[in-house]
Amino acid sequence: MKDASLPRPTHPPDLAREPAPARKPGAALVDRLPGLALAVAVALVATSLGRLVPVVGGPVSGIVLGVLVAVVARPGDRLRPGIAFAGRGVLQAAVVVLGAQLSLGQVLRVGVSSLPVMIVTLAVCLAAAYGIGRRLGVVRDLRTLIGVGTGICGASAIAAVTPIIGAAEAEVAYAVSTIFVFNIAAVLTFPVLGHLLGMGQHTFGLFAGTAVNDMSSVVAAATTYGGPAADYAVVVKLARTLLIIPICLGLAALARRRARTADASTGAAGTEQGLPRRVRVGRLVPWFLGGFLVLAAANTVGLVPSAAHGPLSALAVFLITVALSAIGLSTEPAKLRRAGAAPLLLGGCLWLVVSATSLAVQFLTRYV
Secondary structure (H helix, E strand, C coil): CCCCCCCCCCCCCCCCCCCCCCCCCCHHHHHHHHHHHHHHHHHHHHHHHHHHCCCCHHHHHHHHHHHHHHHHHCCCCCCHHHHHHHHHHHHHHHHHHHHHHCCHHHHHHHHHHCHHHHHHHHHHHHHHHHHHHHHHCCCHHHHHHHHHHHHHHHHHHHHHHHHHHCCCHHHHHHHHHHHHHHHHHHHHHHHHHHHHCCCCHHHHHHHHHHHCCCHHHHHHHHHHHCHHHHHHHHHHHHHHHCCHHHHHHHHHHHHHHHHHHHHHHCCCCCCCCCCCCCCCHHHHCCHHHHHHHHHHHHHHCCCCCHHHHHHHHHHHHHHHHHHHHHHHHCCCHHHHHHCCHHHHHHHHHHHHHHHHHHHHHHHHCCCC
């Protein structure tokens, strides 16, 4: 910001460029209130509908209502900051609250027991993304984004991988849009499939935690199925999220190798210019994972009274409903249409491959 003692510029008003005034500390909160209020209002209606139709539940009702509002009314720029905050920040807060209902022993047992399913589904997904993506003519970076988004943690994985491989903005938009479509499909179909297959709560939690993309959709599908399924699915999904660390490190090494090979072929070997930046592992671990583990530790040592578990569970479900309502409100049909058929087809194939692989591995390892 300029010093107030300096003379004003003598340029004409249309050419002068004054620095933007400093924003007050609470300005961001004020900007978010309208969109956040809309998401809460949709969530309240969705919660009421969920009580009338328990098999659907509040979270699923929230995302459907949000999509309907977005298609009919198209929330404007004034509402977007709050909707974006609700879709991400409120969801992360809900995951933290869920930690108060678990113990560290449960977290460790679930994480270790689900490793075979997680690792196999991820490996199959990445291999299918490479093979099917090439057959469909999907460019390398885009098929990588859709592969890691489907195999690990949706938009979060896409965001982590994008700067490493240097993907273009259009490719990121296509990948996120494709992942979003099959997140909605999973939320709507997986609970029905689980009941048809007679899955128990933990079995479905493992299925949702390994076969659904974003945390929001994992929680929505599992919460619809039941509370124990939701608790189990969240732990599985958080453990699965950590797989982004070795994947990012591997992609970074591969990208740097490709860059050096390209430099060598052009006679520019030995320079660091144009090489992907090194990955900082600490930045790949989401903050809400730490919060989840802190509350789980507090519950383990008895700092969270058992009488608080019920209200905290209800609070978590409502926060999830608010977040999913916001995700529905942020739907942009035009972006989904611009994604084209090939990325969407690849995303659908990977979604089916991951779902089938998760069920198959559970069956073979006697989880089912």
